[in-house]
Amino acid sequence: MHERSSVADLVSQLRGELDRYSPGGKLPSSRALVDRFRVSPVTVSRALAQLAAEGLVVTRPGAGAFRARPRPTAAPTGDTSWQEVALSADGAADLVPRTVDASGVLVSLAAPPPGVVEFNGGYLHPSLQPERAMAAALARAGRRPGAWGRPPMEGLPELREWFARGIGG
Template structure:
């Protein structure tokens, strides 16, 4: 069974024809593409959408389809080698051994003293939640 897609075929033909147009150059209208390639308007629309998704074509409603501008070269990724040095646990011969002070973390994880309501969790303490008012409002609704 041969599963050829007219959309894929048209997209391949248009991809080959794109070299004829300068970046920003206008492609033929959908109507002209329908007549030239003897396909339906839906096929043309889907093929252009496929090329748009690939970044080769830009469509402007009411104005037509244009060859996409050349993308600027992406900047190289930043130097992250410092992370390996600063986050590694192993100390080199010429460096000071690293130690971790966990007292701040332990203080944060400790249970608060009695009578203290913590407000750092993002949720109200159960004592402060208006459960009765919300229940009454829900019953009225």
């Protein structure tokens, strides 16, 4: 092996031989690799580090190098190609620069006319919020004995019974 590419050469040769070992199978020792390929121990350690970085080998100090178990394949990602077109400004030469008509957005952000109750925001209109009733209920709950203490670890008996009735059907 030539000095200038000995690590790359060793990585290439070891990558080609990994099929001989079952997942989790132990590779030859560093000393055996030094003798077999006539390279330095540093070259062997760098080659094994490269294979480990690629996820093909797992090294355990004092135990040796082992063929990595196959990684589970990730679920295929969704098609996001529409975003490249929709969100592109003028980065790609083959894409037409996009302009956005913001009038629809501005209309939806504008305050509604008097007397109109909107339901599209996810929040109740202030006239529909029971603020006084909620404030009174929270004040009563805060004054109850034990309201500011920790509940028992096993849970509140009344709540457990309620869940048991609901689950038991």
